[in-house]
Amino acid sequence: MQPSPLGPSSPLFIVLNAGSGSADAAEPREIIEQGCAAAGRRLRIFLVDERATVQALAREAVERARAVDGVVVAAGGDGTINTVARATLGSGLAFGVLPQGTFNYFSRAHGIPRDTAQALQVLLAEQPRPVQVGLVNDRLFLVNASMGLYAELLEERESYKVRFGRSRWVAFFAGLLTVMRGHRHWNLRIASHGVERDIRTTTLFVGNNPLQLLQVGIEHADAPENGQLAAITLKPMGVLAMPGLLVRGALGRLGSTDEVLSFPFESMTVKAGRLHPPRRVKVATDGEIAWAEMPLLFRVSPEPLWLVRPDIAPELEAAKQ
Structure with missing residues (x-):
């Protein structure tokens, strides 16, 4: 199911897992909140800590986003992105990424910058595009x-x-x-x-x-x-x-x-x-x-993940040369 086109009123539901504690999440959270405020974009942040797992917060983010046709966003490394994508796949919702990991292969292959502020601009400006998903025993x-x-x-x-x-x-x-x-x-x-x-x-x-x-x-x-x-x-x-x-x-x-x-x-x-x-x-x-x-x-997977991403991924295109 393809999600509806995104507009300036599409709210963001962000699962943020930036590090080992709340101090590690302070800087990316501030960047995200300031960027969304400047763009007039509504958002809700679900902060991963010792009391709340990524899996539980991802499920809650999907439920909240489904009620208002919002965007589910993973802010973290590849493991966090995987978990939030798993909850989003098949929901009919758009999926966004704000990479916070070491290698960030998923975001880099799809033209999403490592810098949080730049990645947020992609999330605010682009539309969802289909991305292939692999499955092993589902x-x-x-x-x-x-x-x-x-x-x-x-x-x-x-x-x-x-x-x-x-x-x-x-x-x-x-x-x-x-x-x-x-x-x-x-x-x-x-x-x-x-x-x-x-x-x-x-x-x-x-x-x-x-x-x-x-x-x-x-x-x-x-x-x-x-x-x-x-x-x-x-x-x-x-x-x-x-x-x-x-x-x-x-x-x-x-x-x-x-x-x-x-x-x-x-x-x-x-x-x-x-x-x-x-x-x-x-x-x-x-x-x-x-x-x-x-x-x-x-x-x-028979159905794709609908990732908010640019049409061109510069690093991938450069690697092909």
């Missing part, structure tokens, strides 16, 4: 979903961020330490396009963000722009070979190595192992870890 992902080594890397990276702060270098060295400790190999049976294949791999990564895929150098980076998802697996390799692969990804040359297999798809079923397969596995969706029942079904 759990939404906007950027990527994964199992195996990559999901493990994300889980352990969070503990390093708590100790050393959030930055790209912390993320890189956390990943390096994780891959150097050794890793499990998975025997997977993957069915897609009517064909089954057996794959032995350390990880299965499914991408729904063309900017991220372009930056690591994957061959099928344009899959999300063509109504598809991109699957990436790594062939079995020794521990000493893994740091080199991590560096290749950082340099945007991951697709040039023989150890990487990638292919596009609309729907893919994944089963694990032939003997004593696990009933469930850990799956990461946009950086958030949760248990998922096997087999896994990855697919493109």
Whole structure:
């Protein structure tokens, strides 16, 4: 269901998760309130803290917005954006983003600036446009979903961020330490396009963000722009070979190595192992870890998310050059 066109009277219902406490949210909240006041735009802010979870506030924001044909907005990192998008998908409401995270792949791929004031101007001036959503066992992902080594890397990276702060270098060295400790190999049976294949791999990564895929150098980076998802697996390799692969990804040359297999798809079923397969596995969706029942079904959502965004995403267009 396509939302109604937005106008100067369309109120904003903003779920704000800017950091670990209310002090971290003070600056973006002030920018948002001042910008909306200057534009004469009504708003309500739902502040995430120890008493109110993102999930509960996202549901409340959707209910309030539905009553007045408003816009549901996620102000936070990829995990917050994922949670609020999950509550908004299928509601018939427009969805907005004010990025507050470290990588912000979702907003960057859709032309939404990192700067809160600039992102707010996009939200106040633009109209909702359809954006592809990925699903794994009906759990939404906007950027990527994964199992195996990559999901493990994300889980352990969070503990390093708590100790050393959030930055790209912390993320890189956390990943390096994780891959150097050794890793499990998975025997997977993957069915897609009517064909089954057996794959032995350390990880299965499914991408729904063309900017991220372009930056690591994957061959099928344009899959999300063509109504598809991109699957990436790594062939079995020794521990000493893994740091080199991590560096290749950082340099945007991951697709040039023989150890990487990638292919596009609309729907893919994944089963694990032939003997004593696990009933469930850990799956990461946009950086958030949760248990998922096997087999896994990855697919493109039949309905899009209606994101308030500009027609052109400059960083994505530059990455294609």
